[in-house]
Amino acid sequence: MVHQVFVLSLFLDVAMGCVFSLPEDRLVTVDRAPTTRDTSFIDKMKKTGKNIVVFYGSQTGTAEEFSNRLAKDAHRYGMKGMAADPEEYDLSELSRMGEIDNSLAIFCLATYGEGDPTDNAQDFYDWLQEADADFSGLKYTVFALGNKTYEHYNAMGKYVDKRLEELGAQRIFDLGMGDDDGNLEEDFVSWREQFWPAVCEHFGVEATGEESSIRQYELKVHTDLNMNKVYTGELGRLKSFENQKPPFDSKNPFLAPVTVNRKLNKGGERHLMHLELDITGSKIRYESGDHVAVYPINDTAMVNKIGELLAVDLDTVISLNNLDEESNKKHPFPCPTTYRTALTHYLDITNSPRTNVLYELAQYATPNITKE
Numbered sequence: 433m434v435h436q437v438f439v440l441s442l443f444l445d446v447a448m449g450c451v452f453s454l455p456e457d458r459l460v461t462v463d464r465a466p467t468t469r470d471t472s473f474i475d476k477m478k479k480t481g482k483n484i485v486v487f488y489g490s491q492t493g494t495a496e497e498f499s500n501r502l503a504k505d506a507h508r509y510g511m512k513g514m515a516a517d518p519e520e521y522d523l524s525e526l527s528r529m530g531e532i533d534n535s536l537a538i539f540c541l542a543t544y545g546e547g548d549p550t551d552n553a554q555d556f557y558d559w560l561q562e563a564d565a566d567f568s569g570l571k572y573t574v575f576a577l578g579n580k581t582y583e584h585y586n587a588m589g590k591y592v593d594k595r596l597e598e599l600g601a602q603r604i605f606d607l608g609m610g611d612d613d614g615n616l617e618e619d620f621v622s623w624r625e626q627f628w629p630a631v632c633e634h635f636g637v638e639a640t641g642e643e644s645s646i647r648q649y650e651l652k653v654h655t656d657l658n659m660n661k662v663y664t665g666e667l668g669r670l671k672s673f674e675n676q677k678p679p680f681d682s683k684n685p686f687l688a689p690v691t692v693n694r695k696l697n698k699g700g701e702r703h704l705m706h707l708e709l710d711i712t713g714s715k716i717r718y719e720s721g722d723h724v725a726v727y728p729i730n731d732t733a734m735v736n737k738i739g740e741l742l743a744v745d746l747d748t749v750i751s752l753n754n755l756d757e758e759s760n761k762k763h764p765f766p767c768p769t770t771y772r773t774a775l776t777h778y779l780d781i782t783n784s785p786r787t788n789v790l791y792e793l794a795q796y797a798t799p800n801i802t803k804e
């Protein structure tokens with residue numbers, strides 16, 4: 433086995449979108465994930481000595497990435513942060529935040545649809561509207577992610593910011609407004625630059641001078657692994673595509689065969705299609721307005737080109753292991769897998785990398801002209 437430290441560079445994002453130009457066998461339908469509410473984030477924070485929790489409402493990973501960066505930042509101020517998926521925890525425990533010294537909850541929340549929450553923040557949103565909790569021990573701030581071309585711009589972030597105050601929580605820094613139509617990264621970075629000094633002032637702490645870096649992973653190359661143990665594009669359970677087992681949800685999608693695929697228009701630039709999907713045997717009940725998701729895969733030619741540029745054998749079996757042992761995510765995508773599968777199914781290779789990732793990448797670039 434070869435071991436080396438690898439800085440995750442590639443524009444990581446599990447692609448989940450709605451692009452109707454895919455091979456038929458990649459079309460899947462999803463149902464809403466069942467939620468379990470048996471995990472206490474307060475207990476976890478106490479056990480691991482964390483005083484900052486960053487909850488993210490994220491569909492395509494941006495809010496999640498920002499949350500991870502904020503959680504890492506805490507280190508610079510002698511604090512300890514953790515990013516958390518609201519779907520995995522009981523958020524009524526926010527009323528117990530006062531049990532932890534110098535505690536703070538940050539919310540990075542994206543807005544979708546008609547000003548709706550993301551799937552993973554839906555239960556939290558439903559609960560919050562009805563909540564009759566005492567949040568007087570809760571200190572918080574919100575960074576909203578949205579796009580100002582939508583009518584309900586940043587509605588979710590604005591709502592949570594206002595609602596937490598109504599329930600008695602103390603806002604320690606102003607709501608941040610991220611606009612994906614402009615430069616979301618810049619909005620986030622400039623909000624963050626003002627946010628941390630405000631935190632320092634509030635809690636009476638100072639920066640320790642230790643810089644935080646982006647997520648670090650260890651790359652392991654496997655040479656002796658049974659190929660039955662290698663992920664081939666599954667999102668959750670190994671072999672879940674070959675061996676479909678309910679209940680189906682976004683992490684365990686049902687692969688629905690396309691039974692009808694008819695082009696509806698003739699000529700013109702638009703391509704309208706009538707599609708019928710067969711969900712027999714899935715136990716999924718489709719009602720008007722439910723969602724159908726398409727899990728796109730990246731273009732093979734582009735994947736091959738990246739392999740060539742990086743001079744790697746794309747069929748090498750690898751694992752990227754998170755070096756942060758306390759992190760919930762042991763790997764950034766299902767591992768072990770091959771470079772080819774990672775580039776085809778798990779990574780976003782078509783968008784430009786964010787400024788902070790570009791900065792990290794530049795350090796590895798040669799010659800200097802590329803670096804600049």
Ligand SMILES: Cc1cc2nc3c(=O)[nH]c(=O)nc-3n(C[C@H](O)[C@H](O)[C@H](O)COP(=O)(O)O)c2cc1C
Nearest residue numbers: 490491492493494495542544545578579582585586
């Ligand atoms: C289908 C769709 C619907 C959206 N609806 C809204 C909206 O109603 N209001 C808003 O402010 N932004 C809206 N957005 C913008 C997203 O909130 C924004 O791109 C955000 O950065 C996504 O964050 P995420 O990657 O964490 O999911 C929408 C984006 C998409 C793709």
